[in-house]
Amino acid sequence: MSSASVPENGKRPPSLSSMPPEVATNIFCQLPSFPDVFALSRVCHRLRELWLMNVNSIYKEIAPRSIPCNTAARCFLVVHDGLSLESPMAAKDVVRMVRNADVVEKAILQFEREIISRVKTDGLSLEGFYEAGAHKHPPTLTRTERTRFIRSYYLIWSLMRLDPSKWEPRLQAMTSQELYYLREMANLTQSIGREEDVPPPMFPDQPPDSFHSINQGRSEKRIALEEKIWEQVQRNSRRSFDRDAQDTSIYAKHEGFLCFVVMWDHWQPSLKDIVCHQSVSTIRLNPEVVSQYLRNDSLDE
Numbered sequence: 449m450s451s452a453s454v455p456e457n458g459k460r461p462p463s464l465s466s467m468p469p470e471v472a473t474n475i476f477c478q479l480p481s482f483p484d485v486f487a488l489s490r491v492c493h494r495l496r497e498l499w500l501m502n503v504n505s506i507y508k509e510i511a512p513r514s515i516p517c518n519t520a521a522r523c524f525l526v527v528h529d530g531l532s533l534e535s536p537m538a539a540k541d542v543v544r545m546v547r548n549a550d551v552v553e554k555a556i557l558q559f560e561r562e563i564i565s566r567v568k569t570d571g572l573s574l575e576g577f578y579e580a581g582a583h584k585h586p587p588t589l590t591r592t593e594r595t596r597f598i599r600s601y602y603l604i605w606s607l608m609r610l611d612p613s614k615w616e617p618r619l620q621a622m623t624s625q626e627l628y629y630l631r632e633m634a635n636l637t638q639s640i641g642r643e644e645d646v647p648p649p650m651f652p653d654q655p656p657d658s659f660h661s662i663n664q665g666r667s668e669k670r671i672a673l674e675e676k677i678w679e680q681v682q683r684n685s686r687r688s689f690d691r692d693a694q695d696t697s698i699y700a701k702h703e704g705f706l707c708f709v710v711m712w713d714h715w716q717p718s719l720k721d722i723v724c725h726q727s728v729s730t731i732r733l734n735p736e737v738v739s740q741y742l743r744n745d746s747l748d749e
Contacts, residue, residue: 469498472495472498473498473502473505473506475488476488476498476499476502476506477505477506477509477510478509479510480510480513480514481510481513481514482510482511482514482515482542482545482546483546485499485506485510485542486543499539500539503536503537503538503539503541503542504536504537507537507542511545514546515545515546515549516549516552516553516594516595516598517595517598517599517602518545519533520598520599520602520603521545521548521549521552521602522545523602523606524548524602524605524606525541525544525545525548527606528606528609548602551641551642552598552601552602555597555601555636555638556589556594556597556598558637558638559589559597559636559637559638560587560588560589562637562638563637563705563706563708564585564586564587564588564589565587566705567584567585567704567705567708567712568701568702568703568704568705569583569584569585569703569714570702570703571702572703572714574714577713577714578590578713578714585712585714590713592713593711593712593713596629596711597633597711599629600626600629600630600632600633600711601633601640603622603626603630603633604630604633604634604640604673605640605641606618607619607630607673608640608641608643608644608669608670608673609641609643612669612672612673612676615673615676616676616680619676619677619680620680622680623723624681624684624685624693624723625719625720625723627677627680627681627684628681628696628710628719628722628723629710629711630677631674631677631678631681632707632708632709632710632711634666634670634671634673634674634677635666635674635706635707635708639667640670644667644669644670645667646666646667647666647667678693681693685725689724689725691725693722694722696709696710696719696722697709699715699718703715
């Protein structure tokens with residue numbers, strides 16, 4: 449061993465595996481992401497034991513910066529495991545959440561590639577929604593749009609994994625605003641999650657984001673789910689406002705692309721007007737209306 453590798457006092461610096469447990473656990477908590485945690489836990493048997501014994505404390509520190517919308521990601525996991533958000537985490541749960549987050553991130557990249565570049569904003573003022581002087585939508589989802597996409601993706605993925613007989617109570621628990629987001633997600637030009645069996649396109653030579661691909665690239669189950677989502681939107685509107693709900697897809701031709709319009713930042717004021725059948729810019733909505741029809745945006749992660 450060279451003299452440069454040994455301190456002057458002749459003592460070797462302590463290795464990570466020989467550090468006190470609380471010190472090593474704190475180092476785990478300072479890592480930027482779970483892949484780093486997994487890599488460190490594979491260094492030696494002792495570090496793996498520390499990871500397995502301290503999953504929950506390490507998860508609470510790293511999840512907010514490593515798993516986008518980690519609350520929605522956790523809800524997705526526990527719903528299908530019959531657990532609660534207060535249930536302790538196991539290492540295998542964290543691994544599944546990381547894998548699920550990768551699926552969602554790939555969905556975002558495909559959505560940005562196929563849809564975002566074609567979003568139209570004809571005659572709209574974008575002041576206050578995007579960067580100063582913007583005349584079109586940015587080439588990627590904004591931070592708030594990513595949050596809407598991720599939360600909605602987990603919701604529709606969760607519903608797609610359920611038997612259709614269990615859809616209605618879950619849809620009834622959502623706000624109308626969330627249902628509008630969810631309806632657009634049902635029209636993604638890609639499969640939902642890992643499980644959806646998407647039929648081959650009827651016109652394989654068409655581009656993947658064409659009208660034919662949108663309609664032929666979805667399973668029958670997803671088409672049925674979209675219908676159920678819209679039925680719930682209509683029930684909410686007729687029960688509380690005695691009016692039919694407005695189909696927002698008609699605006700997408702000039703203010704979005706294909707059927708996608710309610711996800712964009714520049715369309716949030718219009719969506720709230722449509723959900724409540726009134727101009728939210730000229731009235732003060734009471735808490736009951738907000739809780740029943742509008743999602744609490746302060747909950748965005």
